[in-house]
Amino acid sequence: MTFSINLVSDLQQMLHYQFMQHAFEAGTIIAVIAGVTGYFVVLRRSAFTAHAFSEIGFAGAAGAFLINITPLEGFLLGSILGGLAIAALGRRATNRDTQIGIVLAFALGLGLLFISLYSGYATQAYSILFGEILGISYENVLLTLLAGAVILGGIGIIYRPLLFASLDEDVAEAKGIPMLFLGTFFMLLVAVAVSFAVQVTGVLLIFSLMVTPAAIAQHLSRKPQRAILISMAIALSAVWAGLFIAFYTPYPVSFFITAIVFGLYLLVRIARLLIKPAKIAPSDNQKVRASISN
């Protein structure tokens, strides 16, 4: 496969392969759900929890052969059980780092054991830890689509209470929002999102889709709905560009995705540092005031 200056013919050449079609389809769905759920993960400071899901899921995927289910099913089972356990630990995110860390380390160890029990030791571990988007089956694309619909629908339903509970927990509780239900439901959505997102990024690089795009988006917009769209757009462009570049180079997709989002993050941080002084200046305040009176 050779890269030419004509991008259209490059794309055609790439999408000529069925495994690339599947990778693009699954990658697109995963970028959208990771961008949306990632926004709330970042807002609720639950990044570590999301990472824990991926590692508990790893144990599930590695141990899947023991109970005769597919690795994806094993992953889902692991991360969903992990989600329920963490939701049961309590609603406040603070001071949970230690417990999550303890469970996470054990889960990774368990995963290692399961993988050594399994004959396909090295490749299996490698693909779960670092992603296997180029090997995704048509069946898994359909499953991903189903999961995407469930997650988007779920977030759509709990959007306002979730935002309220994430921003202003005490008032939300007093207002009668069912906090435990909401927290658990959201944790389950994240567990499912993580289970599918690891197909692209792998367990260890899950932050590149679940955290970085949302973190960038939060710097770019103060309106949650707009920030969610930006987060989705960043995840999408990283996945698409990553797949495209990886097709024409011998290097892994996951690397390019992490590199693209990290580069964007740096760019936004630096740009904000440069722009910030002007934003605090009184002239900007007056602008704000003028826009309100309009």
Place this chain on the structure above:
Amino acid sequence: MSIIGAKTSSIAVQSNLITAENLAAGYREMTVWRDANFAFGRGEFVAIIGPNGAGKTTLFRLLLGLQHPTSGSLRIFGAPPSRGNPQIGYVPQRHIIDSETNIECLEMVRLGLSGKKWGFNPFEHNDRDAAYASLKAVGAAELAHRPLGALSGGELQRIFLAEALVSKPDILLLDEPLSNLDLRRETELLHLVNEAVRSRGVTTLLIAHNINPLLPHLDKVMYIANGKVATGRPMEVLTSESLTALYGVEVEVLRDPHGNVAIIGVEEHHGDVR
């Protein structure tokens, strides 16, 4: 003995928004305070003072339906408190906003109105207008598009007040809104709260450490200490005689020529009466 408040509650039950009879609060084995009798009418401004751990926030938890009385009755509009009562606006204590939170204030105020509703509604112009109006009412219209994480303590308190008032509640519960504010911000915020009480007829209960800045605005004061609750007009409750009679120990209320008071003789403690 008007300070005990039993008298107050029997005056006009019909017009009272909040009534308590022989109310006791606590947790399983521990009573925080008991025998509280009080009644607050529409548009009354009440300060709640007392030592740390005396059970001031516990009263708010009872009113919000987050905790049940251990005995006695508490009624809001004649009904027992229930969680999520839309008639109550609430600003909790130690309200912390992460300095990284880059979400505009308008969004938070809007959630005070529609944050409880399920579903995704991108066309919430009415909510937006109401949120703007609420911000304007607390003099914070210019903060509408500022990120929450960048606000000062005084600015945040105004946003919280706007968030609590946006749903047009009949009752406002403010838990130590004045702590961490300098004198000027304190005066400003009190002025805003007083305005809300007077112009909207919102019955307001405000927990404070220092009664003095509040005295010019107050209708009633509630003094919670040593497991007992005294309620009434400030000049009646905050006297050496009435507090001594209530507590059965020597309590002295000192007044300086400017009308400032200091209460001496009730120890700081952490809540058990027995």
